[in-house]
Amino acid sequence: MKVAIIGTGYVGLVSGACLAELGHQVTCVDVDAEKIAGLNRGVIPIYEPGLEELVKRNMGYSRLRFTTSYGEAIPEAEVVSIAVGTPSAEDGSVDMSYVKSAAEEIGKNISGYTVIATKSTVPVGTSEMITAIVKAQTDCDFDVVSNPETLREGHAVFDFLHPSRVIIGSSSPRASDVMVHLFAYLDCPKVVTDPRSAELTKYAANAFLATKISFINEIAHLCEEVGANVDAVAKGIGLDPRIGKDFLRAGLGWGGSCFPKDVLALSKLAASLDYPLPIVNAAIKTNAHTRERVVRRLEKALGSCAGRRIAVLGLAFKDNTDDTRESAAVAIIRDLHQKGAVVRAYDPVAKVTAEQVGHALHHAASPYGAAEGAEATVIATEWDEFRNLDLARLKNAMQGSVLLDGRNLLKPEEALRHGFTYIRVGRK
Ligand code: NAD
Secondary structure, eight states: OEEEEEOOSHHHHHHHHHHHHTTOEEEEEOSOHHHHHHHHTTOOSSOOTTHHHHHHHHHHTTOEEEESOHHHHSTTOSEEEEOOOOOBOTTSSBOOHHHHHHHHHHHHHOOSOEEEEEOSOOOTTHHHHHHHHHHTTOOSOEEEEEOOOOOOTTSHHHHHHSOSOEEEEOSOHHHHHHHHHHTTTSOSOEEEEOHHHHHHHHHHHHHHHHHHHHHHHHHHHHHHHHTOOHHHHHHHHHTSTTTOSTTOOOSSOOOTTTHHHHHHHHHHHHHHTTOOOHHHHHHHHHHHHHHHHHHHHHHHHHSOOTTOEEEEEOOSSSTTOOOOTTOHHHHHHHHHHHTTOEEEEEOSSOOOOHHHHTSOOEEOSSHHHHHTTOSEEEEOSOOHHHHTOOHHHHHHHOSSOEEEETTOOSOHHHHHHTTOEEEETTOO
């Protein structure tokens, strides 16, 4: 099938490359001319395992193209997917300006029956909104469906090609058939429902997962108080199939480009309808507290953070990605800067700007470089590289001995054996 993807970011680029891999003819459009020029030269703008090979292979087969021109991509397409950003507006609601402008361009450029599928995470009612925008631009026949994306950064290619389900929210049987056909090669349930339910499904999934993480972090904080071990508790409850073991890792809380903005958007939506969501709101509060608590524990170990040299290992919001949006590491560094600490950081792929962390940040070339002369080291992202740190070398590089393992990656007895004052989440 001929497919156009509008927005070539984490979701759009992965979706485009994977749909091409499934045999479709895909054109990815973006307003960022530099990004498109780079892609046309084979430069992949994001770090995502397996993506580069997939993009290059499918460009080589002429099944994947990149352009800034809607006119080149849309008229021929049977399906146009919207994968532009939907960031938080200042009041926490969703900034829909990118979706609206994509819808307008789609309306101007379709040339016959087209299915417009929204992959971006969008508020309930967006399908109707896009329908109205497109209708104002064209007399062509079209349907709008909600097709929320469920991939995880760091595993995006695998997730797209092996999803647990594909959600199709449509009020048109014709459009549902087109979408089922588009994903025919994916061996998973296709959940066909109405657009509003599909739109809400995405927010409900993210809010549930975020709540699960906040819950285990609350239990972790209680473990620290009562002298229990959250890893043991998580294992004990996770083996109950009604609970499940995923998303029970205590740490620095949830971050990234999705959970924070989506959970907030859901809370705002409910509040605007005079139906506040107490569980979701509590999950947000616990998440903020989780990050503050870790800095407080560090302060307690050091006496104060002012003037202290602190190494932070990890900048990305999770492993296997260069995405630092709403990363716990970024929030912690910003907090440390405000408290007067001197921070050096290391991440295998991610970088942050001074604007993100409130101060110019030294990016070291290795964990040991970041730890040089540090009084404390904080592990903030669960990169495998940090699981396998040379603890003797790290300790040697540091001036102090405080090691705060915010992701519970290390074996406590190993850290203690190397002379660290070792602090981990959910353990006294
Ligand atoms: P992103 O910021 O990485 O990419 C968005 C892209 O859209 C950018 O390249 C931008 O230049 C482009 N763009 C903006 N306006 C445009 C327009 N009018 N026409 C063409 N291109 C335009 O965002 P992302 O992380 O890929 O997220 C996209 C959407 O998918 C969001 O709604 C997000 O919530 C949702 N989502 C993201 C993930 C994830 O893991 N990143 C997972 C599931 C869903």
